[in-house]
Amino acid sequence: MKFFLAILLIVTIALLSVSARFFRFRRSRIVVALVSGGWLHVLVGVLIGPEVIGAVEEGALAKLTPLLVIGLGWIGMTIGLQARREVLRELPRSLFACAAVDVASSVVVFGLLSWLILGMWMPDAPVAARWPGAVLLTTASIGWLLETRSLRASSTPAAARLALCVRGSGALCAMAAVLGFGLLAHASSRGPDGALSFHWGDAVVMASVTALLAVMAGLIGRFALRLAGGDRSELLLVFLGLVALVAGSATSLGYSPMLASALAGAVMANLAGPALRRFERFILQAEYVVASLFSILAGMLLDVHIGLAGVGLAAALAGARLLVKAPVFAFSARRQWERGIPGPAPAPTLPESSPLFLAPIRQAPLAIALGVALVLSEASPMARKLLGVVVLTGVLTSAPMVIAAMRTGARTGRADDREPEPAQDASPGAESAPEGGADR
Amino acid sequence: MSETAGSSAEQAGGLSPNGRVLLVMIASDHAMFDDLITALLDIGLTGATVIESRGMGSILREEMPIFAGLAALIPEHTGSRVLISVTTREQAQRVFRFLETELKVANRPIAVTVPVELAVGLLR
DSSP states (O other), X not given: OHHHHHHHHHHHHHHHHTSHHHHGGGGSXXXXXXXXXXXXXXXXXXXXXXXXXXXXXXXXXXXXXXXXXXXXXXXXXXXXXXXXXXXXXXXXXXXXXXXXXXXXXXXXXXXXXXXXXXXXXXXXXXXXXXXXXXXXHHHHHSSOOXXXXXXXXXXOHHHHHHHHHHHHHHHHHHHHHHHXXXXXXXXXXXXXXXXXXEOHHHHHHHHHHHHHHHHHHXXXXXXXXXXXXXXXXXXXXXXXXXXXXXXXXXXXXXXXXXXXXXXXXXXHHTSOOHHHHHHHHXXXXXXXXXXXXXXXXXXXXXXXXXXXXXXXXXXXXXXXXXIIIHHHHHHHHHHHHHHSOOSSSOOOOXXXXXXXXXXXXXXXXXXXXXXXXXXXXXXXXXXXXXXXXXXXXXXXXXXHHHHHHHHHHHHTTSOOSBOOOHHHHOOHHHHHTTTTTTTO | OOBOOOSHHHHTTSOSTTSEEXXXXXXXXXXXHHHHHHHHHHHTOOOOEEEEEOOHHHHHHHTOOSSOTTGGGSGGGSOEEEXXXXXXXXXXXXXXXXXXXXXXXXXXXXXXXXXOSOOOSBOO
Protein backbone atom coordinates (compact mmCIF):
# COMPACT_ATOMS: atom_id res chain seq x y z
CA MET A 1 0.00 0.00 0.00
CA LYS A 2 2.82 2.36 0.92
CA PHE A 3 4.51 1.67 -2.40
CA PHE A 4 1.30 2.34 -4.30
CA LEU A 5 0.85 5.65 -2.50
CA ALA A 6 4.44 6.59 -3.25
CA ILE A 7 3.89 5.94 -6.98
CA LEU A 8 0.70 8.00 -6.85
CA LEU A 9 2.65 10.83 -5.22
CA ILE A 10 5.35 10.66 -7.90
CA VAL A 11 2.84 10.76 -10.76
CA THR A 12 0.95 13.64 -9.10
CA ILE A 13 4.12 15.69 -8.65
CA ALA A 14 5.17 15.02 -12.26
CA LEU A 15 1.77 16.03 -13.65
CA LEU A 16 1.56 19.14 -11.45
CA SER A 17 5.01 20.29 -12.49
CA VAL A 18 3.97 20.35 -16.16
CA SER A 19 0.49 21.78 -15.60
CA ALA A 20 -0.35 25.18 -17.05
CA ARG A 21 -0.18 26.78 -13.61
CA PHE A 22 3.41 25.74 -13.05
CA PHE A 23 4.41 26.06 -16.70
CA ARG A 24 3.80 29.80 -16.39
CA PHE A 25 6.86 30.02 -14.19
CA ARG A 26 8.97 28.99 -17.15
CA ARG A 27 8.40 32.43 -18.61
CA SER A 28 11.23 33.45 -16.32
CA ARG A 29 14.61 32.66 -17.87
CA ILE A 30 16.09 31.89 -14.46
CA VAL A 31 13.40 29.33 -13.66
CA VAL A 32 13.88 27.76 -17.09
CA ALA A 33 17.63 27.53 -16.48
CA LEU A 34 16.96 25.90 -13.09
CA VAL A 35 14.38 23.31 -14.08
CA SER A 36 15.30 22.35 -17.63
CA GLY A 37 17.99 19.91 -16.58
CA GLY A 38 15.55 17.99 -14.43
CA TRP A 39 17.65 18.53 -11.33
CA LEU A 40 14.78 19.77 -9.19
CA HIS A 41 12.77 16.66 -9.99
CA VAL A 42 15.79 14.50 -9.15
CA LEU A 43 16.01 16.29 -5.82
CA VAL A 44 12.34 15.51 -5.15
CA GLY A 45 13.11 11.87 -5.91
CA VAL A 46 16.05 11.87 -3.50
CA LEU A 47 13.84 13.38 -0.79
CA ILE A 48 11.03 10.84 -1.10
CA GLY A 49 13.38 7.92 -1.78
CA PRO A 50 15.08 5.60 0.72
CA GLU A 51 17.89 8.09 1.43
CA VAL A 52 15.72 10.73 3.18
CA ILE A 53 11.97 10.36 3.87
CA GLY A 54 11.80 6.73 2.80
CA ALA A 55 8.41 6.81 1.09
CA VAL A 56 9.88 4.08 -1.09
CA GLU A 57 12.09 1.71 0.86
CA GLU A 58 15.35 0.30 -0.33
CA GLY A 59 13.94 -3.16 -0.82
CA ALA A 60 11.06 -1.85 -2.90
CA LEU A 61 13.26 -0.17 -5.50
CA ALA A 62 13.23 -3.32 -7.61
CA LYS A 63 9.47 -2.83 -8.07
CA LEU A 64 10.27 0.37 -9.96
CA THR A 65 11.93 -1.62 -12.76
CA PRO A 66 8.90 -1.85 -15.08
CA LEU A 67 8.26 1.91 -14.78
CA LEU A 68 11.91 2.65 -15.45
CA VAL A 69 11.99 0.36 -18.47
CA ILE A 70 8.92 2.07 -19.95
CA GLY A 71 10.47 5.45 -19.17
CA LEU A 72 13.68 4.49 -20.96
CA GLY A 73 11.65 3.17 -23.86
CA TRP A 74 9.67 6.39 -24.10
CA ILE A 75 12.80 8.53 -24.01
CA GLY A 76 14.49 6.36 -26.62
CA MET A 77 11.43 6.54 -28.84
CA THR A 78 11.26 10.35 -28.44
CA ILE A 79 14.82 10.59 -29.69
CA GLY A 80 14.34 8.08 -32.49
CA LEU A 81 11.16 9.72 -33.81
CA GLN A 82 13.19 12.76 -34.80
CA ALA A 83 15.20 10.73 -37.30
CA ARG A 84 12.83 11.38 -40.16
CA ARG A 85 14.50 11.35 -43.57
CA GLU A 86 12.87 14.52 -44.82
CA VAL A 87 13.88 16.43 -41.68
CA LEU A 88 17.46 15.17 -41.62
CA ARG A 89 17.85 16.00 -45.32
CA GLU A 90 16.87 19.61 -44.68
CA LEU A 91 19.28 20.15 -41.82
CA PRO A 92 22.37 22.18 -42.68
CA ARG A 93 25.46 20.04 -42.93
CA SER A 94 27.04 22.28 -40.35
CA LEU A 95 24.83 20.74 -37.65
CA PHE A 96 26.10 17.26 -38.46
CA ALA A 97 29.66 18.55 -38.45
CA CYS A 98 29.23 20.24 -35.05
CA ALA A 99 27.73 17.05 -33.64
CA ALA A 100 30.56 14.92 -35.05
CA VAL A 101 33.18 17.23 -33.56
CA ASP A 102 31.47 17.10 -30.17
CA VAL A 103 31.21 13.30 -30.21
CA ALA A 104 34.86 12.90 -31.15
CA SER A 105 36.13 15.42 -28.60
CA SER A 106 33.91 13.99 -25.85
CA VAL A 107 35.09 10.45 -26.47
CA VAL A 108 38.72 11.51 -26.31
CA VAL A 109 38.61 13.97 -23.42
CA PHE A 110 35.94 12.50 -21.19
CA GLY A 111 36.78 8.91 -22.04
CA LEU A 112 40.36 9.42 -20.91
CA LEU A 113 39.40 11.49 -17.88
CA SER A 114 36.79 9.04 -16.61
CA TRP A 115 39.06 6.05 -17.25
CA LEU A 116 41.86 7.60 -15.19
CA ILE A 117 39.69 8.83 -12.32
CA LEU A 118 37.70 5.61 -12.11
CA GLY A 119 41.03 3.83 -11.77
CA MET A 120 41.84 6.02 -8.79
CA TRP A 121 38.37 5.46 -7.33
CA MET A 122 38.56 1.68 -7.65
CA PRO A 123 42.27 0.95 -7.25
CA ASP A 124 41.73 -2.67 -6.19
CA ALA A 125 39.30 -3.60 -8.95
CA PRO A 126 40.49 -5.14 -12.23
CA VAL A 127 40.95 -2.73 -15.15
CA ALA A 128 37.96 -4.18 -17.01
CA ALA A 129 35.71 -3.21 -14.12
CA ARG A 130 36.06 0.43 -15.16
CA TRP A 131 34.45 -0.26 -18.55
CA PRO A 132 30.73 0.21 -17.70
CA GLY A 133 31.43 3.38 -15.73
CA ALA A 134 33.71 4.79 -18.40
CA VAL A 135 31.12 4.08 -21.10
CA LEU A 136 28.42 5.78 -19.04
CA LEU A 137 30.47 8.88 -18.20
CA THR A 138 31.75 9.23 -21.76
CA THR A 139 28.37 8.88 -23.46
CA ALA A 140 26.77 11.06 -20.78
CA SER A 141 29.22 13.80 -21.71
CA ILE A 142 28.17 13.76 -25.38
CA GLY A 143 25.75 16.55 -26.27
CA TRP A 144 24.25 19.14 -23.97
CA LEU A 145 21.06 20.59 -22.56
CA LEU A 146 18.96 21.72 -25.52
CA GLU A 147 17.13 24.59 -23.84
CA THR A 148 18.05 27.95 -25.37
CA ARG A 149 15.40 30.27 -23.93
CA SER A 150 17.39 31.23 -20.85
CA LEU A 151 20.49 32.22 -22.86
CA ARG A 152 18.98 34.02 -25.80
CA ALA A 153 19.45 37.76 -25.26
CA SER A 154 18.00 38.94 -28.57
CA SER A 155 15.63 37.80 -31.29
CA THR A 156 17.81 38.59 -34.28
CA PRO A 157 18.12 36.16 -37.21
CA ALA A 158 21.73 35.42 -36.28
CA ALA A 159 20.74 34.53 -32.71
CA ALA A 160 17.94 32.32 -34.06
CA ARG A 161 20.45 30.51 -36.27
CA LEU A 162 22.75 29.95 -33.34
CA ALA A 163 19.87 28.66 -31.21
CA LEU A 164 18.97 26.26 -34.03
CA CYS A 165 22.60 25.15 -34.16
CA VAL A 166 22.57 24.48 -30.40
CA ARG A 167 19.31 22.53 -30.49
CA GLY A 168 19.91 20.74 -33.77
CA SER A 169 23.46 19.57 -33.18
CA GLY A 170 22.57 18.74 -29.56
CA ALA A 171 19.73 16.54 -30.78
CA LEU A 172 22.05 14.74 -33.18
CA CYS A 173 24.54 14.23 -30.33
CA ALA A 174 21.74 12.68 -28.26
CA MET A 175 21.17 10.11 -31.02
CA ALA A 176 24.89 9.32 -31.04
CA ALA A 177 24.94 8.99 -27.24
CA VAL A 178 22.03 6.52 -27.22
CA LEU A 179 23.63 4.50 -30.01
CA GLY A 180 27.05 4.48 -28.35
CA PHE A 181 25.78 3.54 -24.91
CA GLY A 182 23.41 0.92 -26.23
CA LEU A 183 26.14 -0.85 -28.19
CA LEU A 184 29.14 -0.44 -25.89
CA ALA A 185 27.57 -0.88 -22.45
CA HIS A 186 25.84 -4.07 -23.52
CA ALA A 187 28.91 -5.50 -25.21
CA SER A 188 30.10 -6.64 -21.78
CA SER A 189 28.59 -8.77 -19.05
CA ARG A 190 29.48 -9.95 -15.57
CA GLY A 191 30.17 -13.59 -14.82
CA PRO A 192 29.09 -15.36 -11.62
CA ASP A 193 32.38 -14.34 -9.99
CA GLY A 194 31.70 -10.67 -10.86
CA ALA A 195 34.44 -10.50 -13.48
CA LEU A 196 33.66 -8.49 -16.59
CA SER A 197 33.98 -10.09 -19.99
CA PHE A 198 33.57 -8.69 -23.49
CA HIS A 199 31.71 -10.40 -26.30
CA TRP A 200 32.17 -8.39 -29.45
CA GLY A 201 30.57 -11.11 -31.54
CA ASP A 202 27.51 -11.00 -29.29
CA ALA A 203 27.48 -7.22 -29.71
CA VAL A 204 27.04 -7.67 -33.45
CA VAL A 205 24.21 -10.15 -32.84
CA MET A 206 22.69 -7.73 -30.36
CA ALA A 207 22.78 -4.88 -32.84
CA SER A 208 21.13 -7.04 -35.51
CA VAL A 209 18.42 -8.37 -33.20
CA THR A 210 17.73 -4.86 -31.89
CA ALA A 211 17.34 -3.57 -35.43
CA LEU A 212 15.00 -6.44 -36.27
CA LEU A 213 12.96 -5.75 -33.14
CA ALA A 214 12.71 -2.12 -34.15
CA VAL A 215 11.44 -2.92 -37.65
CA MET A 216 8.89 -5.38 -36.26
CA ALA A 217 7.72 -2.80 -33.71
CA GLY A 218 7.29 -0.23 -36.44
CA LEU A 219 5.17 -2.53 -38.58
CA ILE A 220 3.14 -3.85 -35.62
CA GLY A 221 2.66 -0.28 -34.46
CA ARG A 222 1.28 0.86 -37.79
CA PHE A 223 -1.14 -2.07 -37.90
CA ALA A 224 -2.29 -1.65 -34.30
CA LEU A 225 -2.72 2.10 -34.63
CA ARG A 226 -4.81 1.64 -37.77
CA LEU A 227 -7.08 -0.76 -35.84
CA ALA A 228 -7.41 1.68 -32.95
CA GLY A 229 -8.75 4.37 -35.27
CA GLY A 230 -9.40 7.74 -33.69
CA ASP A 231 -10.49 6.62 -30.24
CA ARG A 232 -8.17 8.32 -27.77
CA SER A 233 -8.33 5.69 -25.05
CA GLU A 234 -7.50 2.90 -27.52
CA LEU A 235 -4.68 4.98 -28.96
CA LEU A 236 -3.22 5.48 -25.48
CA LEU A 237 -3.32 1.73 -24.87
CA VAL A 238 -1.55 1.09 -28.16
CA PHE A 239 1.07 3.74 -27.41
CA LEU A 240 1.86 2.35 -23.98
CA GLY A 241 1.77 -1.21 -25.24
CA LEU A 242 4.15 -0.48 -28.10
CA VAL A 243 6.67 1.27 -25.86
CA ALA A 244 6.45 -1.52 -23.27
CA LEU A 245 6.75 -4.22 -25.96
CA VAL A 246 9.91 -2.81 -27.51
CA ALA A 247 11.64 -1.76 -24.30
CA GLY A 248 10.51 -4.83 -22.36
CA SER A 249 11.59 -7.25 -25.09
CA ALA A 250 15.00 -5.63 -25.34
CA THR A 251 15.46 -5.71 -21.55
CA SER A 252 14.49 -9.35 -21.23
CA LEU A 253 16.97 -10.21 -24.01
CA GLY A 254 19.68 -8.32 -22.11
CA TYR A 255 19.83 -5.54 -24.70
CA SER A 256 19.46 -1.80 -24.39
CA PRO A 257 15.80 -0.74 -24.08
CA MET A 258 16.66 2.82 -25.06
CA LEU A 259 18.51 1.81 -28.21
CA ALA A 260 15.77 -0.60 -29.27
CA SER A 261 13.10 2.04 -28.72
CA ALA A 262 15.15 4.70 -30.50
CA LEU A 263 15.53 2.46 -33.54
CA ALA A 264 11.81 1.61 -33.41
CA GLY A 265 11.04 5.32 -33.28
CA ALA A 266 13.28 5.94 -36.28
CA VAL A 267 11.53 3.18 -38.24
CA MET A 268 8.09 4.55 -37.39
CA ALA A 269 9.09 8.11 -38.23
CA ASN A 270 9.92 6.96 -41.74
CA LEU A 271 6.80 4.90 -42.33
CA ALA A 272 3.80 6.60 -43.88
CA GLY A 273 0.40 6.77 -42.26
CA PRO A 274 -1.73 9.29 -40.38
CA ALA A 275 -2.01 6.94 -37.40
CA LEU A 276 1.76 6.91 -37.02
CA ARG A 277 1.80 10.70 -37.20
CA ARG A 278 -0.70 10.76 -34.31
CA PHE A 279 1.54 8.36 -32.41
CA GLU A 280 4.55 10.57 -33.08
CA ARG A 281 2.68 13.62 -31.81
CA PHE A 282 1.57 11.80 -28.68
CA ILE A 283 5.08 10.63 -27.81
CA LEU A 284 6.62 14.05 -28.41
CA GLN A 285 3.92 15.97 -26.57
CA ALA A 286 4.40 13.79 -23.50
CA GLU A 287 8.08 14.72 -23.38
CA TYR A 288 7.79 17.00 -20.35
CA VAL A 289 5.65 14.65 -18.28
CA VAL A 290 7.84 11.64 -18.98
CA ALA A 291 11.02 13.61 -18.27
CA SER A 292 9.62 14.84 -14.93
CA LEU A 293 8.45 11.39 -13.90
CA PHE A 294 11.68 9.77 -14.94
CA SER A 295 13.85 12.32 -13.13
CA ILE A 296 11.94 11.73 -9.88
CA LEU A 297 12.42 7.96 -10.25
CA ALA A 298 16.12 8.49 -10.96
CA GLY A 299 16.43 10.54 -7.79
CA MET A 300 15.04 7.65 -5.79
CA LEU A 301 17.46 5.23 -7.38
CA LEU A 302 20.73 7.10 -7.04
CA ASP A 303 23.18 6.69 -4.17
CA VAL A 304 24.00 10.04 -2.58
CA HIS A 305 26.94 8.59 -0.61
CA ILE A 306 29.49 8.92 -3.37
CA GLY A 307 32.28 10.13 -1.10
CA LEU A 308 35.10 12.51 -1.93
CA ALA A 309 36.16 10.38 -4.89
CA GLY A 310 32.74 10.66 -6.47
CA VAL A 311 32.53 14.38 -5.80
CA GLY A 312 36.00 14.81 -7.26
CA LEU A 313 35.02 12.87 -10.35
CA ALA A 314 31.90 14.99 -10.83
CA ALA A 315 33.90 18.18 -10.33
CA ALA A 316 36.51 17.03 -12.84
CA LEU A 317 33.85 16.24 -15.43
CA ALA A 318 32.12 19.56 -14.83
CA GLY A 319 35.42 21.39 -15.10
CA ALA A 320 36.25 19.61 -18.34
CA ARG A 321 32.86 20.64 -19.76
CA LEU A 322 33.53 24.23 -18.76
CA LEU A 323 36.98 24.25 -20.39
CA VAL A 324 36.36 22.11 -23.46
CA LYS A 325 32.75 22.04 -24.58
CA ALA A 326 32.00 25.72 -25.15
CA PRO A 327 35.20 26.58 -27.04
CA VAL A 328 34.99 23.45 -29.21
CA PHE A 329 31.37 24.19 -30.07
CA ALA A 330 32.03 27.86 -30.81
CA PHE A 331 34.96 26.97 -33.04
CA SER A 332 33.16 24.24 -34.96
CA ALA A 333 29.88 26.19 -35.23
CA ARG A 334 31.53 29.26 -36.74
CA ARG A 335 33.82 27.32 -39.02
CA GLN A 336 31.21 24.88 -40.26
CA TRP A 337 28.28 27.25 -40.52
CA GLU A 338 29.95 29.98 -42.43
CA ARG A 339 31.37 27.73 -45.09
CA GLY A 340 28.49 25.29 -45.31
CA ILE A 341 25.91 27.31 -47.23
CA PRO A 342 26.34 27.00 -51.02
CA GLY A 343 25.36 29.73 -53.44
CA PRO A 344 26.53 33.12 -54.66
CA ALA A 345 24.98 35.10 -51.80
CA PRO A 346 27.08 35.78 -48.73
CA ALA A 347 26.47 33.10 -46.11
CA PRO A 348 24.32 34.10 -43.14
CA THR A 349 26.49 34.28 -40.08
CA LEU A 350 26.22 33.64 -36.40
CA PRO A 351 26.45 36.36 -33.76
CA GLU A 352 29.98 37.49 -32.98
CA SER A 353 29.32 36.85 -29.31
CA SER A 354 26.34 35.44 -27.48
CA PRO A 355 25.54 33.63 -24.23
CA LEU A 356 24.24 30.81 -26.44
CA PHE A 357 27.83 29.78 -27.16
CA LEU A 358 27.97 28.70 -23.49
CA ALA A 359 24.97 26.37 -23.86
CA PRO A 360 27.09 23.22 -24.45
CA ILE A 361 28.57 23.51 -20.97
CA ARG A 362 25.35 22.16 -19.46
CA GLN A 363 25.02 18.40 -19.30
CA ALA A 364 22.12 16.88 -21.18
CA PRO A 365 19.18 15.39 -19.19
CA LEU A 366 19.74 12.30 -21.34
CA ALA A 367 22.73 11.60 -19.07
CA ILE A 368 20.30 10.78 -16.23
CA ALA A 369 18.53 8.29 -18.48
CA LEU A 370 21.84 6.67 -19.41
CA GLY A 371 22.74 6.43 -15.74
CA VAL A 372 19.44 4.74 -14.93
CA ALA A 373 19.95 2.37 -17.86
CA LEU A 374 23.30 1.34 -16.35
CA VAL A 375 21.70 0.76 -12.94
CA LEU A 376 19.07 -1.48 -14.53
CA SER A 377 21.62 -3.50 -16.49
CA GLU A 378 24.37 -3.68 -13.84
CA ALA A 379 22.32 -3.79 -10.61
CA SER A 380 25.46 -3.01 -8.61
CA PRO A 381 26.10 -0.44 -5.83
CA MET A 382 28.76 1.17 -8.06
CA ALA A 383 26.21 1.80 -10.80
CA ARG A 384 24.00 3.71 -8.36
CA LYS A 385 26.99 5.76 -7.22
CA LEU A 386 27.81 6.55 -10.84
CA LEU A 387 24.23 7.74 -11.33
CA GLY A 388 24.86 10.06 -8.39
CA VAL A 389 28.06 11.31 -10.06
CA VAL A 390 26.17 11.99 -13.30
CA VAL A 391 23.47 13.94 -11.47
CA LEU A 392 26.04 15.96 -9.51
CA THR A 393 27.90 16.78 -12.73
CA GLY A 394 24.66 18.06 -14.18
CA VAL A 395 24.00 20.26 -11.18
CA LEU A 396 27.55 21.66 -11.22
CA THR A 397 27.34 22.50 -14.93
CA SER A 398 23.90 24.08 -14.64
CA ALA A 399 24.80 26.40 -11.75
CA PRO A 400 27.03 28.80 -13.74
CA MET A 401 24.40 28.88 -16.48
CA VAL A 402 21.77 30.12 -14.02
CA ILE A 403 24.06 33.10 -13.43
CA ALA A 404 24.46 33.50 -17.20
CA ALA A 405 20.66 33.41 -17.54
CA MET A 406 20.32 36.16 -14.92
CA ARG A 407 22.74 38.32 -16.88
CA THR A 408 21.00 37.46 -20.14
CA GLY A 409 17.67 38.47 -18.65
CA ALA A 410 19.14 41.79 -17.60
CA ARG A 411 20.43 42.35 -21.12
CA THR A 412 17.24 41.40 -22.99
CA GLY A 413 15.94 44.23 -25.08
CA ARG A 414 19.35 45.85 -25.38
CA ALA A 415 20.32 43.40 -28.18
CA ASP A 416 23.73 42.77 -26.71
CA ASP A 417 24.30 39.74 -28.93
CA ARG A 418 26.80 41.40 -31.20
CA GLU A 419 25.51 40.99 -34.72
CA PRO A 420 27.44 40.75 -37.96
CA GLU A 421 27.23 43.51 -40.57
CA PRO A 422 23.56 44.08 -41.61
CA ALA A 423 24.35 43.66 -45.33
CA GLN A 424 25.42 40.04 -44.77
CA ASP A 425 22.03 39.16 -43.25
CA ALA A 426 19.95 41.01 -45.84
CA SER A 427 20.43 38.58 -48.76
CA PRO A 428 17.14 36.74 -49.28
CA GLY A 429 18.79 33.74 -50.91
CA ALA A 430 21.07 33.17 -47.98
CA GLU A 431 18.18 33.04 -45.50
CA SER A 432 16.39 29.99 -46.85
CA ALA A 433 18.71 27.00 -46.35
CA PRO A 434 19.73 27.12 -42.69
CA GLU A 435 16.36 28.26 -41.40
CA GLY A 436 14.53 25.46 -43.29
CA GLY A 437 12.13 24.48 -40.59
CA ALA A 438 13.10 26.53 -37.57
CA ASP A 439 10.83 29.46 -38.19
CA ARG A 440 7.76 27.42 -39.12
CA MET B 1 -16.17 40.33 -61.70
CA SER B 2 -15.64 42.26 -58.52
CA GLU B 3 -18.25 43.76 -56.29
CA THR B 4 -18.37 45.76 -53.15
CA ALA B 5 -20.64 45.00 -50.25
CA GLY B 6 -23.00 47.89 -50.99
CA SER B 7 -26.44 46.66 -49.97
CA SER B 8 -28.10 48.27 -46.97
CA ALA B 9 -28.40 44.89 -45.26
CA GLU B 10 -24.69 44.36 -45.52
CA GLN B 11 -23.94 47.91 -44.41
CA ALA B 12 -26.06 47.29 -41.32
CA GLY B 13 -23.39 44.91 -40.07
CA GLY B 14 -24.14 41.85 -42.13
CA LEU B 15 -27.00 40.53 -39.99
CA SER B 16 -29.03 39.22 -42.89
CA PRO B 17 -28.41 35.66 -44.09
CA ASN B 18 -26.72 37.09 -47.15
CA GLY B 19 -24.61 39.48 -45.13
CA ARG B 20 -20.89 39.00 -45.30
CA VAL B 21 -18.84 37.61 -42.44
CA LEU B 22 -15.21 36.77 -42.08
CA LEU B 23 -14.93 33.14 -41.06
CA VAL B 24 -11.74 32.30 -39.18
CA MET B 25 -10.84 28.72 -38.24
CA ILE B 26 -7.72 27.61 -36.38
CA ALA B 27 -7.02 23.91 -36.89
CA SER B 28 -4.18 22.36 -34.90
CA ASP B 29 -4.81 18.75 -35.82
CA HIS B 30 -2.93 18.14 -39.08
CA ALA B 31 -4.37 14.66 -39.45
CA MET B 32 -7.90 16.09 -39.60
CA PHE B 33 -7.14 19.06 -41.81
CA ASP B 34 -7.54 17.37 -45.17
CA ASP B 35 -10.87 15.90 -44.10
CA LEU B 36 -11.96 19.32 -42.86
CA ILE B 37 -11.10 20.98 -46.17
CA THR B 38 -12.96 18.28 -48.12
CA ALA B 39 -16.01 18.69 -45.91
CA LEU B 40 -16.00 22.46 -46.33
CA LEU B 41 -15.90 22.05 -50.10
CA ASP B 42 -18.85 19.68 -49.88
CA ILE B 43 -20.80 22.23 -47.85
CA GLY B 44 -20.15 24.81 -50.53
CA LEU B 45 -17.36 26.89 -49.01
CA THR B 46 -15.17 27.02 -52.07
CA GLY B 47 -13.10 30.14 -51.47
CA ALA B 48 -10.73 30.25 -48.55
CA THR B 49 -7.13 31.04 -47.70
CA VAL B 50 -5.00 28.78 -45.52
CA ILE B 51 -2.18 30.25 -43.46
CA GLU B 52 0.49 28.18 -41.72
CA SER B 53 0.66 29.40 -38.16
CA ARG B 54 2.05 28.55 -34.74
CA GLY B 55 0.59 28.82 -31.30
CA MET B 56 2.28 30.87 -28.57
CA GLY B 57 2.85 27.73 -26.56
CA SER B 58 4.69 25.98 -29.36
CA ILE B 59 7.01 28.97 -29.80
CA LEU B 60 7.94 28.82 -26.13
CA ARG B 61 8.30 25.04 -26.13
CA GLU B 62 10.50 25.11 -29.22
CA GLU B 63 13.15 26.84 -27.13
CA MET B 64 12.85 24.40 -24.21
CA PRO B 65 13.13 20.87 -25.58
CA ILE B 66 14.42 18.19 -23.24
CA PHE B 67 15.19 15.25 -25.52
CA ALA B 68 13.56 16.24 -28.81
CA GLY B 69 15.64 19.12 -30.15
CA LEU B 70 14.56 18.46 -33.74
CA ALA B 71 10.86 18.03 -33.01
CA ALA B 72 10.17 21.66 -33.89
CA LEU B 73 11.33 20.92 -37.43
CA ILE B 74 9.03 17.94 -38.01
CA PRO B 75 6.32 19.16 -40.41
CA GLU B 76 3.31 18.03 -38.38
CA HIS B 77 4.67 19.68 -35.27
CA THR B 78 5.50 23.10 -36.59
CA GLY B 79 2.10 24.46 -35.70
CA SER B 80 -1.45 24.89 -36.81
CA ARG B 81 -3.28 26.22 -39.83
CA VAL B 82 -5.60 29.17 -40.00
CA LEU B 83 -8.35 29.16 -42.61
CA ILE B 84 -9.99 32.46 -43.45
CA SER B 85 -12.85 33.07 -45.81
CA VAL B 86 -15.18 35.97 -46.56
CA THR B 87 -18.50 34.29 -46.99
CA THR B 88 -22.18 34.76 -46.33
CA ARG B 89 -23.66 34.40 -42.89
CA GLU B 90 -25.82 31.52 -44.12
CA GLN B 91 -22.77 29.70 -45.43
CA ALA B 92 -20.93 30.26 -42.18
CA GLN B 93 -23.88 28.86 -40.25
CA ARG B 94 -23.78 25.73 -42.42
CA VAL B 95 -20.09 25.38 -41.58
CA PHE B 96 -20.79 25.75 -37.85
CA ARG B 97 -23.59 23.19 -38.05
CA PHE B 98 -21.17 20.78 -39.69
CA LEU B 99 -18.52 21.38 -37.04
CA GLU B 100 -20.99 20.86 -34.22
CA THR B 101 -22.74 17.78 -35.56
CA GLU B 102 -20.07 15.90 -37.50
CA LEU B 103 -16.95 16.41 -35.44
CA LYS B 104 -16.22 15.30 -31.90
CA VAL B 105 -15.46 18.11 -29.48
CA ALA B 106 -11.81 17.16 -29.28
CA ASN B 107 -11.42 17.32 -33.08
CA ARG B 108 -13.14 20.62 -33.67
CA PRO B 109 -11.09 23.62 -34.79
CA ILE B 110 -11.56 26.97 -33.10
CA ALA B 111 -13.96 28.88 -35.36
CA VAL B 112 -15.27 32.41 -35.12
CA THR B 113 -17.05 34.83 -37.42
CA VAL B 114 -16.59 38.56 -37.60
CA PRO B 115 -19.13 40.82 -39.37
CA VAL B 116 -17.76 42.49 -42.48
CA GLU B 117 -18.77 46.11 -43.13
CA LEU B 118 -17.02 46.74 -46.39
CA ALA B 119 -15.27 44.44 -48.83
CA VAL B 120 -13.69 44.75 -52.26
CA GLY B 121 -12.21 42.23 -54.63
CA LEU B 122 -14.71 39.47 -53.96
CA LEU B 123 -15.58 37.58 -57.10
CA ARG B 124 -19.12 36.52 -55.97
